[in-house]
Amino acid sequence: MKATIVTIGDEILIGQIVDTNSAFISKSLDKIGVETHEMLSISDDKQHILDTFKKLQNKVDLVIITGGLGPTKDDVTKKTFCDYFDDELVVNPQVLAHVTELIEGFYKRPITQMNKDQALVPSRCTVLHNQVGTAPGMWIKKENTVFISLPGVPYEMKYLVEHEIIPKVVKEYKRPYILHKTILTYGQGESMVAERIEHWEDALPEFVKLAYLPSPGRVRLRLTARGLNKELLEQEIDKQVILLDAIINDIIVGYEEDQTIEVVIGSMLKKQKLSIATAESCTGGSIASLLASVPGASGYFKGSVVSYATQTKIDVLSIPSALIEEFSVVSAQVAEAMALSVKNLMKTDYAIATTGNAGPSKGDGDAEIGAVFIALATPTGVLVEEFNFGQPREKVIDRAVYKSLEMLQKEIIKFV
Amino acid sequence: MKATIVTIGDEILIGQIVDTNSAFISKSLDKIGVETHEMLSISDDKQHILDTFKKLQNKVDLVIITGGLGPTKDDVTKKTFCDYFDDELVVNPQVLAHVTELIEGFYKRPITQMNKDQALVPSRCTVLHNQVGTAPGMWIKKENTVFISLPGVPYEMKYLVEHEIIPKVVKEYKRPYILHKTILTYGQGESMVAERIEHWEDALPEFVKLAYLPSPGRVRLRLTARGLNKELLEQEIDKQVILLDAIINDIIVGYEEDQTIEVVIGSMLKKQKLSIATAESCTGGSIASLLASVPGASGYFKGSVVSYATQTKIDVLSIPSALIEEFSVVSAQVAEAMALSVKNLMKTDYAIATTGNAGPSKGDGDAEIGAVFIALATPTGVLVEEFNFGQPREKVIDRAVYKSLEMLQKEIIKFV
Structure with missing residues (x-):
């Protein structure tokens, strides 16, 4: 089952x-085994929309369109719909009641003709x-x-994807499973x-694909398995991860199952x-x-002192x-002192501190552009690392x- | 002159x-009068790339492709290029020298065959x-x-767009002017x-387009003028803004010339x-x-206390x-006290404070989900406003x- 996502809007x-809508939609589709074939952004011009619909007709199962709806925009998109489907606009009483309730009841504003036309x-x-x-949505x-x-x-798009589209697709269509596992x-x-x-990669079965997702300093390896038997896919992914671990155990720092590092860290901190x-x-x-x-962050995140100015580092x-005069504000010594200070101030188990010069010009002190010191205070001491991340800012x-979150993750992973 | 931007990559x-690459590229093209006709994201499958190239051939002047290049990815994209252009791969000595210098000289790593193949x-x-x-880039x-x-x-894509593509297009092609002005x-x-x-909009000349960019609570109106005579376009935009201002002066809070609110605020604070x-x-x-x-923020931004936990509000x-017991942690009184405290702590002219419950569940205190108090301390007092932003988080x-930045901007704009 294939989908194309179309975004309408000159902006x-x-x-x-x-x-950002397309990424959310494709991720939601991917979870239920619908493959996104293409994403497309087009202008809110009627002919452009019609041409696009024609091109996609019968080429994919779903065309999901975002944008082009709203009190001042309805015209083009809805009329284009009527043209393309040879249909006409009618008032939907349920929508009219909802719009009236929202505008007059919740926002306490007089309802306008444009509002009414949304129905x-x-x-x-x-x-x-x-x-x-x-x-x-239509x-x-x-x-x-x-x-x-x-x-x-x-958030309106997300609401409709989660509450209307995904349940309807799941109910009405048969789909294969698509599983991902990302190795950090x-x-x-x-x-x-x-x-x-290389040898491990060459020996992967047909239905498992590998992708390299490099960012400066780290590489994420994403395995994707596609098929009708979910259990078989899970077994194969688990097997391949064990084989991979045997080869590059020294550089693997964790796994992502569709989770960002801040979510992973959050659940590790919470658990412990x-x-x-x-x-x-x-x-x-x-x-x-x-x-x-991250929802629930108040369970483990106590706060931060953003000491952007040198004087704030001294005062707060x-x-x-x-210490600043001796070593300069961008130094291992100051990073270490910042981490210990905030850990003490907020009574936490861990604290991260950063001090550096993001550029583009030299700031307080005479640190090189791109130089950053990161300190991590732990229950047993402080680690400091020096980096030069170059430019741009x-x-x-x-x-x-x-890098800070990676340092933190590496430390707390020891206790998991 | 028209361009289509193609992003290659299953991720x-x-x-x-x-x-985010496509937005950067289209913005850069827009500034030099090149219109982005479509944006397209496709998989890193050879046939998909070839089909896309064929479809775009002679339909637009420029096809800008990002992704699909890198040590493990070169194969597909470069071989597809050779296929499509009936060409063959050759070593570029300058690129080889650069790659060698970067890997061996800067990163101090042994150069691999994959690195060499990048040339x-x-x-x-x-x-x-x-x-x-x-x-x-190619x-x-x-x-x-x-x-x-x-x-x-x-940042590699950006470097090449700024230093190679834009100068080359400007030099080799004649383009019209495209001017935008956004009214907040x-x-x-x-x-x-x-x-x-409505009447003002209906009377706009053919070559000026209006777009509504609504976000909750605010609407940005974007005027776009296109044509060969830059001076004429500027005059027309200025004239239309004056006419518009006469109609809705009560709700206009500022103008954006391609600047975000944090940049606008930054330059206002710096100037004063x-x-x-x-x-x-x-x-x-x-x-x-x-x-x-914002580059240069250290000139006016002193820092922040992120007091996420209630205890941090007390301690730092x-x-x-x-006060917290009497009014609860999410209250006008606490927001006001936070703003005054940090203003005093960091010795600034202004301070913003926020306290609220972002949800999805109830946090410290018993505030409604979505409730937020924002306080703005100024040289002469404190303003506090209460909001309910609903959900999601x-x-x-x-x-x-x-909203905080808007409140700040409204205050400092008085002195401009």
Whole structure:
């Protein structure tokens, strides 16, 4: 079963916003064994939409469209739907009641004609009721292809995917299983890893695919198995992971089953009743916000001191100014002191500290652009590592964030 | 002049990563008057790539491909290039020298055959030299279409777009001008704004397009003008903005010329030599990390106390526990105290504080899920506002972050 995801909107084509909807939809489809064949972003021009529908007709089973719906946008998309499906717009009473309730009842605003028009849908479509917004989703089948239209607002789209589309597809279609397992390695480059596991890779069965997902400093290896027998797929993946582990055990740091490192760390900390705090300079709170993005983070994440200015390090973290003068603000000694200070301040088991110069120009002190010190305070001591992440600025911040979490994960994994 | 952007990689099609490369490329093209016709994500399967190339041949002027390059991936993409362009791979001595220098000189690793193979390129392509990585970019023309292949690693792709592709396109092609101006409004919904400006919108000239970009609580209006006479376009946009301002002056809060709110705030603070700090609970450091993401932020951003746990509010921000007991941790009083405390601690002119319950379940205290208090301490007092951002969690955090920055911007704009 194959799907194509189509995003409608000029704001995407001019790069004003990044399309995150497609990734969410494809991930949701992947979990139920529906393969995303292509993703496509097109303009909100009627002819462009019609041409796209024609091209996709009977080429895939599902076409999921986001964007192009909303009080000022309905016109083009809905009229295009009517044109393509040779249908006409009718008022859906349930949608009208819902829109009226939301606007007048919840938002306490007078309802406008544009609001009311949101209840207009093609007569032959199945309405997907949007409980978290005003624009309804639409499901309409032509020949062998189902066209599904969703609003572009991410949480409305997500609501409809989770509550309407996935259950409906699961109920109405037979699908194979698609299983993934991602092995996290670090310390060696992609080409080095590839050469070490070459024989293992060549011997993988037909129905298991390997992908290399390199980022600076680490390589993730993703195994994907596809087939009708779920148990067989699971057995094969487990077997291959054991074989792989025997070859590159020295660089494997963990496994991801569709989980990000902040989620993995969160569940490890929770399980062991351990807590964490951060003291961040060059990362500016990015480690804290990543830790806090996980539901239930309040169980183990106590907080952070973002000591961006040197004076803040002195005032809030009580770093002695003599230490800063002697070693400079970007130094192993200051990173270590920051980690110990915040660990003490917030009474945690672990603490991460970062200090560096993200660039593009030299900041406080005279540290090289790209230089970062990361300190990890543990129940038994402090580790400090020095890096140079080069440029640009966003890469330095990003790598410092993930390197910090990797250092933390490596430490706590010892107790699992 | 039209371009299509093609992203190659199964990791995108299964939703494992979000494609941010396409937005960067289209934004860069838009600035020099090249229109992105479509964006497309496809699998790293040879036939899929070939079919895509065929479909795009002579339909657009530029096809920019990212992904599918790298030590373990070169094979498919480069061989597909050779097939499609009827060419063969040859060693490029300059690339070989660069790869060798990078691996042996900078990374101090033995060079592998896979590394060396990165210097293989189709004989007729123009090599785009990648100074920040090992995989070279390639530029190759067939009939009326130029195909450009770039590595998928974002900073390598960005380097090649900025230093190689944009200058080359500017030099070799004539292009029209595309100008955008985005007007920020808040306080009224999309349909309400649309009805108020209907007559103005209907009277816009042919070459000016209007787009509504709604997010919860605010609507951005984007004007786009396209044409050969830059001065004329600028005059028309200015004129239309003045006309618009006369109609909805009460809800316009600012303008974006391709700038995010954190950049706009940064330059306002810098110009007026003012400083800012944050005390964050439910936003977990997201406001801090957004402020710190701007180059030169150290000039005005002093830092943050992320007081995620209640005890951290007491220990680090010295919030009296009696205040928390009396009003609860999610309250106007605690938000106000947090803002004043961090302002005092970090000696800044402004301070933002957030406390709320992002959900999905109830946290410390008994606040409703979605409830957030935002306090803004200014040189003359403290403002506090109460919100309920509903659910899901990411929406609550996101809206709290942007609402905080909007409150700050509204305050400092008074002094500009």
